[in-house]
Amino acid sequence: MVDNLLIVLYALIGILMAVAGTEAFKAKDNPTRYGTGTFWWLLALIFALGNFMPHWLIGAMIIVIGALALFKQIQVGKLPQIDDEKAEAAAKQFGWRIFLPSIVMAVVSICVAQFTALGGQVGIGIGAITALLLVIVMTKAPAKMVYTDTQRMVRSVGAPGILPQLLATLGAVFTAAGVGDLTAKLIAGILPAGNHLVGVVLYCVAMALFTMIMGNAFAAFAVITAAIGIPFVIAQGGEPATVAAIGMTAGYCGTLLTPMAANFNSLPVALQEMEDPMGVIKQQAPIAIILLVVQIALMYFLAF
Amino acid sequence: MEYLKLLGIVIIVVGFALKWDTTAVVVVSAIVTALFSGMSVMELLNTLGTAFMTNRPVSLFFLTLPMIGLAERYGLKEVAVNGIRKLKKMTPSRILNLYLAVRELGGVFGISLSGQVQFVRPLITPMVTAAAEVRRKLTPKDIDLIKGRAAAVDNFGNFFAQNLFVASGSVLLISSTMESLKYTVTPIQVVTRSIPVALVTLVIVYIYNVLFDRRFKATKGAA
Numbered sequence: 001m002v003d004n005l006l007i008v009l010y011a012l013i014g015i016l017m018a019v020a021g022t023e024a025f026k027a028k029d030n031p032t033r034y035g036t037g038t039f040w041w042l043l044a045l046i047f048a049l050g051n052f053m054p055h056w057l058i059g060a061m062i063i064v065i066g067a068l069a070l071f072k073q074i075q076v077g078k079l080p081q082i083d084d085e086k087a088e089a090a091a092k093q094f095g096w097r098i099f100l101p102s103i104v105m106a107v108v109s110i111c112v113a114q115f116t117a118l119g120g121q122v123g124i125g126i127g128a129i130t131a132l133l134l135v136i137v138m139t140k141a142p143a144k145m146v147y148t149d150t151q152r153m154v155r156s157v158g159a160p161g162i163l164p165q166l167l168a169t170l171g172a173v174f175t176a177a178g179v180g181d182l183t184a185k186l187i188a189g190i191l192p193a194g195n196h197l198v199g200v201v202l203y204c205v206a207m208a209l210f211t212m213i214m215g216n217a218f219a220a221f222a223v224i225t226a227a228i229g230i231p232f233v234i235a236q237g238g239e240p241a242t243v244a245a246i247g248m249t250a251g252y253c254g255t256l257l258t259p260m261a262a263n264f265n266s267l268p269v270a271l272q273e274m275e276d277p278m279g280v281i282k283q284q285a286p287i288a289i290i291l292l293v294v295q296i297a298l299m300y301f302l303a304f
Numbered sequence: 305m306e307y308l309k310l311l312g313i314v315i316i317v318v319g320f321a322l323k324w325d326t327t328a329v330v331v332v333s334a335i336v337t338a339l340f341s342g343m344s345v346m347e348l349l350n351t352l353g354t355a356f357m358t359n360r361p362v363s364l365f366f367l368t369l370p371m372i373g374l375a376e377r378y379g380l381k382e383v384a385v386n387g388i389r390k391l392k393k394m395t396p397s398r399i400l401n402l403y404l405a406v407r408e409l410g411g412v413f414g415i416s417l418s419g420q421v422q423f424v425r426p427l428i429t430p431m432v433t434a435a436a437e438v439r440r441k442l443t444p445k446d447i448d449l450i451k452g453r454a455a456a457v458d459n460f461g462n463f464f465a466q467n468l469f470v471a472s473g474s475v476l477l478i479s480s481t482m483e484s485l486k487y488t489v490t491p492i493q494v495v496t497r498s499i500p501v502a503l504v505t506l507v508i509v510y511i512y513n514v515l516f517d518r519r520f521k522a523t524k525g526a527a
Contacts, residue, residue: 013366050357059349062356066331074327082377091379091386098380101371102413109470113492120479120491121361124471128367135371139378149373154366159327164477165362166330170316172355172484173334177309177341180485214320218474219330222481223313230485240487244478245467245497252463256456260321264420264462268455271425275444279452280459287460287505287512294504302500 002119007051009125014048017041019147020154027077035073039065040154043162062169069159076158080148090139097138105131164218171222184231191232199232200300207247208254208292215260217251224251238303246299253295256288257281312337359484362476368414380415381422388427396432396450396520397513400457403428404509407461408502414469419458429454436520446519453516457509464505467498 021040027033042061050058068074091098109127113120136146154161174180184193191198206228210220225247233243255261258281265280276282312333319329338348372380388406391399407419432450436442442450466472470491475498482489 009364009367010360013363016366016369046356047360047363050360055353055357056346056349058353058356059351060353062331062352063335063349066328066335069325069327069331072325087377087379088382089379090377091382094378095383096387098375098378098383099413099415101375102415105368105371105471106413106469110492113470113490120470121364124364124491125367127471128364128371131368132371132374135374135378139374141374141378145377146370146374149377150370153369153373157366157369159325161366162363163326163330164473165356165359165480166327168359168362168477168480168484169352169355170312170330170334170337171481172359173337173351174312175485176351176355177312177337177343179309179312179337179341182306182310183313210317213317215323216320216326218477219316219320219326221477223316225481226485227313230487234487240482241489241493242497244482244487244489245494246501248474248478249464249467249498249501255463256459264459265455268420268424268451268458271420272429272451272455274451275448276452279448280455283449283452283456284459287456287509290508291464291501291505294508295501298500298504302497 002117002122005118005122005125009122010050011048012125014044014046016150016154017047018044019151023151024077024155030075030077032073032075033077035068035071036075036077039068039074039159062166065162074159076155079152079156094138100138101131101135104134167218167222171226174223174226180226180230183227187228187232193232194236196233196236196238196304197300199228199236199238200303201296203229203233203243203247204250204292204296204299207251208257208288211251211254212258212260215255215258215262217248217255220251220254221248233299233303238299242303243299246295246302250292250295250299253288253292256284308340309337311340355484359480362473362480364476365471365473368471372415385423385427388423388431391431394435395517396435397517399428399431399435400453400513400516401510403454404457404461404506404513407458408465408468408506411461411465411472411502412468414471419462420455424454424458428458439520449519453513457513460505460509465502468495468502470495 017040021037021044024040025033025037042065046058105127108130109123112118112123112126206224207220210224211217214220229247234240259265268280269277315333315336338351429451432454467475475491475494478494479489479491
C-alpha cells in the first residue's frame with residue numbers, strides 16, 4: 001500500500017519535471033534550452049518510470065546529467081513573472097488567509113505521519129496535494145495559471161533542486177565504497193573512539209569547519225556524518241536522530257562564518273551596498289560560536 | 305592503494321570551495337570514489353542508480369512547489385510585507401526580534417521566502433535604520449552595522465528553523481542520508497530533535513538584539 005502510493009507520488013513529481021522540461025525546451029531565449037530540457041526530462045523519466053528501469057540505466061542517466069552540468073548546459077533562463085499589481089490586489093482580498101494552504105500542508109503532513117500507518121513520506125504527498133487543492137478552491141485559479149506557476153516554480157529551482165538527492169546518493173556511494181570505515185580508521189589513529197564527549201566535539205566542529213570550507217552544510221553532512229558522525233558518536237551509543245539533526249545545525253554555524261556561503265553572506269552585502277564585505281559575517285560570528293558550543297552540549301546530553 | 309578512494313572527499317571539498325558546478329562535482333566525486341574502491345563500470349552504474357532511487361524521498365519537496373507558486377501569485381509576499389510594515393514606531397531590537405519570530409514561524413510551515421531579497425533589503429533594514437535614527441544621528445558605520453545585523457537575523461531565523469518542517473529539503477536529506485548509512489531516522493524524528501536548537505536560537509538572538517539597542521541609546525545624552 002505505502003509502496004504503491006509512493007510510486008504514484010514519484011510519478012506526480014515526474015510529471016512536474018516533464019512539464020518543466022517541455023517548457024524549458026520551448027524557451028527560445030535560453031541558449032542552453034536543449035541541455036536544460038534534457039536535464040528535466042531525464043529526471044522526469046527516472047521519477048515516473050524508475051521502478052520499471054534497470055538501475056544501471058538510471059546510473060547512466062545521472063552521469064549524463066553530470067556531463068550536462070559540467071559543460072554548463074543547465075540554466076534557468078527567463079521565467080514567467082508574477083504581476084505585482086495583481087498580487088497586491090489579491091493580498092488585500094485574501095489577507096492572512098493566503099497562508100492557510102501552507103499551514104494545512106504542514107498540519108496534514110504531520111497528522112498523516114503520526115496517526116496513520118502511511119508514514120511521513122506519503123504524509124508529505126497528501127499534505128501537498130490537499131494544500132494545492134485548497135489554494136485552487138480559495139483563489140479559483142484557472143487551470144492554465146496552475147500550469148504556469150508549476151513550471152515557473154520547478155524551473156526556478158533548477159539544478160540546485162536536485163542537489164540534496166545527489167548528495168544523499170553520494171553518501172550511499174561512500175558507504176558502498178567503505179569511505180567511512182577508512183576515515184574512521186585514520187582518525188582513530190590520532191584520537192581514541194569511545195569517549196562520548198570527544199566524539200561529539202569532533203563531529204560538531206568537523207561539521208562546522210567542513211561547511212566553512214565548502215560553503216555548503218548539505219555537502220558537509222553527507223561526508224562528515226559517514227566519516228565521523230557514525231563511527232565516533234552513533235556507533236558509541238548516540239541516538240541517531242538526535243545526532244544527525246544537531247549535526248546538521250552545527251554545520252549551519254559554519255555557514256554563518258564563511259564567505260564561501262555567498263548566497264547568505266555576500267548577497268546581502270551586494271544587495272545593500274555595504275561598505276564592509278565581511279559585515280554580515282561579523283554580526284553573525286558571536287552567535288555562531290555560542291550556538292556551536294550550545295549544540296555540542298545539547299548533543300552530548302540529549303543523545304546519550 | 306586503499307587511500308585513493310578518499311580522493312572523492314578531496315574532490316567535493318576542493319570543488320565546492322572553488323565554486324565549480326555543484327552537480328558536476330558531486331557526480332564526478334561519486335564516479336571517482338566508486339572506481340578507486342575497485343568497482344567495475346557496470347557496478348558503478350548500478351550502485352549510482354540504486355542509490356539515486358532509494359534517495360528519491362529527498363526530492364518529495366517538489367510536490368509542494370505548485371501550491372507555493374500559486375500562493376505567491378495571490379499575494380503571499382505582499383501580505384507578509386504589509387503585516388511587517390505595520391510595526392512602525394518600534395525600537396530596532398523589537399523590529400529585528402519580530403522579524404526573527406516571523407522567519408522561524410515561516411520555517412515551521414515550510415514557507416521559505418528569499419528573505420534577503422524580499423524582506424531585508426527593501427523592508428527590515430530601512431525600518432531598523434529609521435527606528436535607530438529617532439534616537440540619535442547615525443554615522444555611516446552605524447548604518448553598515450544595521451545592514452549587517454538585519455541580514456544576520458534573516459540567516460539565523462532561516463537556518464535554525466528550517467528543520468522544523470517535515471518536507472524541508474534539509475530534513476529529507478538528513479533522513480535519507482541516515483537511511484543510506486544504515487540507520488533509520490524518520491523526518492518527524494528529525495523535526496522533534498531540531499526543536500531545542502530552534503528555541504535556543506530564538507532566545508540567544510533575542511538577547512543579542514536587545515543589546516544592539518544600547519548602541520543607539522549610549523550617546524543620546526552627549527548630543
